[in-house]
Amino acid sequence: MIVSSTGLTKSFPQLGGPPVEILHSIDVSVRDGEFVAIVGPSGSGKSTLLHCLSGLERPTEGRVEIAGIDTARASASALAKLRRATVGFVFQSYNLVQSLTARQNVALQVRLAKMPAARASEALTAVGLAHRENAYPAYLSGGEQQRVAIARAIAVEPRVLFADEPTGALDSVTGDAVLAILRDAVARRACAVILVTHDLEAAARADRVLVLRDGSLYRELIAPTPAQILEAVEAPLPAAHGAPGVAAAAGAATAGPDRGAVRP
Ligand code: ADP
Numbered sequence: 001m002i003v004s005s006t007g008l009t010k011s012f013p014q015l016g017g018p019p020v021e022i023l024h025s026i027d028v029s030v031r032d033g034e035f036v037a038i039v040g041p042s043g044s045g046k047s048t049l050l051h052c053l054s055g056l057e058r059p060t061e062g063r064v065e066i067a068g069i070d071t072a073r074a075s076a077s078a079l080a081k082l083r084r085a086t087v088g089f090v091f092q093s094y095n096l097v098q099s100l101t102a103r104q105n106v107a108l109q110v111r112l113a114k115m116p117a118a119r120a121s122e123a124l125t126a127v128g129l130a131h132r133e134n135a136y137p138a139y140l141s142g143g144e145q146q147r148v149a150i151a152r153a154i155a156v157e158p159r160v161l162f163a164d165e166p167t168g169a170l171d172s173v174t175g176d177a178v179l180a181i182l183r184d185a186v187a188r189r190a191c192a193v194i195l196v197t198h199d200l201e202a203a204a205r206a207d208r209v210l211v212l213r214d215g216s217l218y219r220e221l222i223a224p225t226p227a228q229i230l231e232a233v234e235a236p237l238p239a240a241h242g243a244p245g246v247a248a249a250a251g252a253a254t255a256g257p258d259r260g261a262v263r264p
């Protein structure tokens with residue numbers, strides 16, 4: 001198991017009030033090499049879940065383990081080491097350093113992980129950008145910048161890659177190409193992927209799809225079709241009783257307005 005959570009609960013402090021619980025006791029486990037998608041209406045807690053599972057944030061209650069390390073108990077240096085080499089991140093906003101070229105962006109990560117320098121060019125070749133390695137991010141298209149970000153993430157050969165809406169800022173054709181590169185890059189490395197996405201077609205290519213509703217794990221679908229995912233995302237939540245697999249459907253009445261957030 002590369003990533004697992006038990007009873008993962010996350011609350012945020014609220015100005016002039018009690019903390020708000022955003023994630024309610026979530027149990028998730030992801031195997032090495034597995035491709036898992038997380039879908040759900042906007043505001044359902046997908047990003048918060050990804051941040052907790054990846055060690056970027058600590059859970060308020062419960063446990064998260066990455067590669068056998070308990071993120072709540074690990075020292076700051078153990079967590080930093082995990083982030084440098086075991087875990088990779090790809091965000092919607094690319095997060096490239098603007099003053100560095102594509103190769104330098106990737107090389108920086110490779111150097112931090114104390115990996116051989118040649119990894120940077122190899123990773124850019126793997127995402128089809130060898131010819132653009134001396135370009136600065138401002139001169140690259142959105143799709144190209146995201147491919148650099150993927151190269152940066154895979155260059156250190158992580159065991160798990162976390163991606164939060166990696167195609168969210170791209171048109172659908174470019175987004176599909178970026179997803180194909182992501183899948184291909186990790187498939188050849190036996191790296192697990194945990195992908196948060198609004199794109200049901202993309203989610204349907206995962207081994208497993210976790211449907212998040214109002215901060216609870218509402219359903220887990222094995223190799224579903226896009227239609228099955230849509231149905232799970234949009235099914236009305238019972239107002240009074242927990243839905244299947246949901247401990248508390250608090251805020252279920254707010255599920256309606258979020259429907260439009262997921263593209264069919
Ligand atoms: P999603 O990614 O599914 O759209 P998020 O995880 O970003 O959802 O957010 C879930 C809920 O948690 C939202 O209501 C959001 O406003 C709230 N939230 C997220 N981060 C914070 C924070 N740092 N402080 C307070 N509330 C937050």
Ligand code: MG
Pocket residue numbers: 046047048
């Ligand atoms: Mg989000």
